[in-house]
Amino acid sequence: MANLGIHVLEQATAVSIPVVADSGLPYVTGVAPIHTASKPGKVNTPILCTSWDEAVAKLGFSYDWETYPLCEFIYSHFQLFGCQPVIFCNVMDPAKMKDDVAAQEYDVDEHMVRLPLAAISSTVNVTSGETVLAEDEDYSVYYDDKTDSCVVELLETGSSYNADKLTINYTAVAPNEVVLADIVEGIGHVDDCMTAVGKIPDTFCAPSWSHNTVVAAIMATKSAGIMGLFHGKCLIDADSSAEGVTEYSQLAGYKNKNNFVDENQIVCWPMVKLGDYKFHLSTQLAGLMAKVDTLNSGCPYESPSNKALKMDTCCLEDGTEINLSWPQVNIVAGDYGVVTAVNFLVGGWVAKGNYTACYPGNTDVKDMFIPVSRMFDWVGNTLIRTFWSKLDKPMNRRLIDSILDTCNIWLSGLVGTERLLGARAVMLENENNLLDLMAGILHIHIYITPPSPMQQCDFILEYDTSYVESALAA
DSSP states (O other): OOOOSOOOOOOOOSSOOOOOOOOSOEEEEEOOOGGGOSSOOOTTSOEEEOSHHHHHHHHOOOSOTTTOHHHHHHIIIIIISOOOOEEEEEOOOTTTSEEEEEEEEEEOBTTEEEEETTBOGGGOEEEETTEEOOBTTTEEEEEETTTTEEEEEEOTTSTTTTOSEEEEEEEEEOGGGOOHHHHHHHHHGGGGHHHHHSOOOOEEEOTTTTTSHHHHHHHHHHHTOBTTTBOOEEEEEOOOSTTSOOSGGGHHHHHHHTTOOOTTEEEEOSEEEETTEEEOHHHHHHHHHHHHHHHTTTOOOSOSTTSBOSOSEEEOTTOOEEOOOHHHHIIIIIISOOBEEEEOTTSOEEEEOOBOTTTTTOOOHHHHBHHHHHHHHHHHHHHHHHHGGGTTSOOSHHHHHHHHHHHHHHHHHHHHTTSSSEEEEEOOGGGSOHHHHHTTOOOOEEEEEOOOOOOOOOOOOOOOTHHHHHHHOO
16 A cells, blocks of 8 residues: 655664774772762772762772772872763771771870771771760761871860860771782772773773783783773883882893793883872873873874873882983983983973883884873774674675775774874775685675884984085175
8 A cells, every 4th residue: 555645764874973983081099988978989899080089079088099009090080180970899808807806995186086097987986084975966078088097076165175185096097908819809890881881991000009010911901902802001110119110121031931922011110209209100191191081182193202101210129219321321211112202402391212011022113102002092992992892783785885985984083183194994805705605604805904103203404515606706
């Protein structure tokens, strides 16, 4: 039967809008004082934070970065580099990692007693003499991150406001109970990011733990296959303690001994300081990479090398200051393939180094250069996200042309803005045999050429005698 009348039908647009992958989004594993958080996130679960306030509310904060290294990253990324978002995974569980602290008598100073930050506020019990005090009636408990303490403050309206001694018992978290297996488990939860927070990170960090060979190896493995599909880079620190690298000349042997030679690893050394604050270089490099990517509209084609860090000196783990000369930096960053920091000429302190950990053993340009390798990751991640919705559609000519057209339009835009020197997507006959096509397997070949970072520029000076003749001729 005819459907009388005039009808308008809509057809899907042949070209899709690319779903561009996130760039410079860190996934950071470690320990945070989550027992101090006002809105604590779940343990061993990806926690997305877009600001300083949100991070402090979900993870807590302390200036004791050796005990709570996630706080180092919170401070660096949000306060120093002004970048966001970050995905954190805190592995310390206050419900399991805790110790009871027996009742002790404390002196009261200005109506307050300061307990260690490790104290869990909900477990604090206070007695004045023989009188058991009531929270919110006689006293209040809160955390002071400026002094890294849990404060018990007597209330003026309470029964013991003028007491000079208090007896207090409480339960304290035990961050020292976090072991290697907990960190490894936390790194593995990166696969939960898409369902937990709706984002896929491309940078792995584990301050205070990344120098461990097991952690570094697991980070490299996960970077090569996030959720089995996506790619990223992990930032690892060479150990700068007395048992690690204390002289730049030890770096080559250290890299080889610890197998820090993966194209998905970026090795950093030494640590850096800003005033009294000490940072792992990987922490600041993550902020710098995110900042550079953001200034380039989220495209990672530019190297973080020769860009400003937030520091005033380099140091070892014990705080000993070191200052690399330019020839030494050339060896560290140029020969060893390690990212370091340098203050040279009038540029202030900058990161220096364009190589991933695979250099000098692997000199494939797509693997050894940080920005080139990150561009391959980013383009690949974008292709996965863009064309995932095309899976299971009929594999006909229209579908193939739609994929090719979408790829080439997007790639041409990157070429036009000089983020790629050239790029194209093609379907090659020799890569698409009949059996694969019958099985619904399509091969699209993507050619891309990201620009390499300019590492050397030679100016050749020559005395030209002809200028003498022309200048002095009558």
